Amino acid sequence: MGRSPCCEKAHTNKGAWTKEEDQRLINYIRAHGEGCWRSLPKAAGLLRCGKSCRLRWINYLRPDLKRGNFTEEEDEIIIKLHSLLGNKWSLIAGRLPGRTDNEIKNYWNTHIKRKLISRGIDPQTHRPLNSTAATTTTVAAAKPCLDFRPSTPPSSKENTAASMNEPITNNINSIPATDNSSSVDNTKCNSSTTEESQPPPPPQEVEEGNGAAHAVLDLELSIGLPSQCKYTKSASFNSSSSTESKSFYDFLMRPAAVAEAETGTPSTAAMCLCWQLGFQKGQSCSNCRSINGLYRYC
DNA sequence: AATGACCCCAACCGCAACCCC
DNA sequence: CGGGGTTGCGGTTGGGGTCAT
Numbered sequence: 001m002g003r004s005p006c007c008e009k010a011h012t013n014k015g016a017w018t019k020e021e022d023q024r025l026i027n028y029i030r031a032h033g034e035g036c037w038r039s040l041p042k043a044a045g046l047l048r049c050g051k052s053c054r055l056r057w058i059n060y061l062r063p064d065l066k067r068g069n070f071t072e073e074e075d076e077i078i079i080k081l082h083s084l085l086g087n088k089w090s091l092i093a094g095r096l097p098g099r100t101d102n103e104i105k106n107y108w109n110t111h112i113k114r115k116l117i118s119r120g121i122d123p124q125t126h127r128p129l130n131s132t133a134a135t136t137t138t139v140a141a142a143k144p145c146l147d148f149r150p151s152t153p154p155s156s157k158e159n160t161a162a163s164m165n166e167p168i169t170n171n172i173n174s175i176p177a178t179d180n181s182s183s184v185d186n187t188k189c190n191s192s193t194t195e196e197s198q199p200p201p202p203p204q205e206v207e208e209g210n211g212a213a214h215a216v217l218d219l220e221l222s223i224g225l226p227s228q229c230k231y232t233k234s235a236s237f238n239s240s241s242s243t244e245s246k247s248f249y250d251f252l253m254r255p256a257a258v259a260e261a262e263t264g265t266p267s268t269a270a271m272c273l274c275w276q277l278g279f280q281k282g283q284s285c286s287n288c289r290s291i292n293g294l295y296r297y298c
Numbered sequence: 299a300a301t302g303a304c305c306c307c308a309a310c311c312g313c314a315a316c317c318c319c
Numbered sequence: 320c321g322g323g324g325t326t327g328c329g330g331t332t333g334g335g336g337t338c339a340t
Binding site: 015016035036037038050051054058087088089090101102105 | 324325326327328329330333334335
């Protein structure tokens with residue numbers, strides 16, 4: 001039987017979007033907000049499937065998108081986040097305001113991979129290239145096992161992040177600075193997925209000129225949305241605090257709205273996109289949903 | 299100027315997670 | 320609790336643009 005197609009393929013356009021289609025989509029979302037992508041095309045008078053509309057909006061038409069080249073700083077952030085998260089482009093994008101997962105993914109594949117290789121770093125494992133071949137087998141055996149999750153598994157939405165394929169078990173604060181193969185708990189890292197899909201090991205050996213593993217892992221929490229930086233400071237995520245209960249994982253996963261609720265500090269990024277479009281004057285309306293710190297239209 | 303190779307990125311596809319009845 | 324529908328994610332592709340010959 002199989003599932004029904006997401007759209008009436010016979011009556012949908014494919015390929016590049018025309019300006020008129022873009023305008024229709026923008027107009028519709030301005031009037032009605034995001035959501036219900038399946039019915040949106042029909043309602044907006046578009047001969048596109050809902051998925052296509054969603055992609056077009058998220059990757060190209062959204063008003064808060066930052067166009068243009070990636071900065072050197074963004075490069076480094078992406079590299080560091082990738083070393084921690086692997087190919088979790090949406091999570092990485094969540095820390096780079098105005099950038100989309102697709103954009104980052106493309107940028108990674110076309111630029112950063114090459115950049116890392118030219119630095120002598122394996123873009124998949126973030127280890128020095130010459131040691132990658134020698135350690136390939138041991139890498140598989142001693143998976144990174146980075147665990148930024150709280151001891152109690154997150155529920156619901158947060159599970160999306162928690163389900164990041166691998167069993168990751170170490171708190172950010174306890175990430176070994178030197179030898180992961182000896183200090184990680186391998187017994188918790190026996191996923192059967194292929195190495196290709198694993199997040200790379202901790203970048204402890206990734207020299208980056210200074211060889212300071214913690215400096216790499218620290219990420220300095222200057223990453224991402226201003227609000228999250230604010231959260232980081234006020235809610236005291238601090239990699240140097242070994243007793244800090246809030247893990248880095250938690251930090252990564254925490255939507256800005258949650259951080260705001262916890263800290264009582266208005267989040268500058270918790271800005272309703274409706275407001276950005278001029279529909280509301282407040283910072284965010286109550287109907288807007290926050291996903292990974294980015295609000296959707298209500 | 300023509301053509302082929304390569305690069306880049308928007309868009310598609312399939313799948314898994316999530317939601318709701 | 321189960322099943323169907325919807326959404327979101329990550330991998331892949333294809334076509335337009337650019338560069339080299």
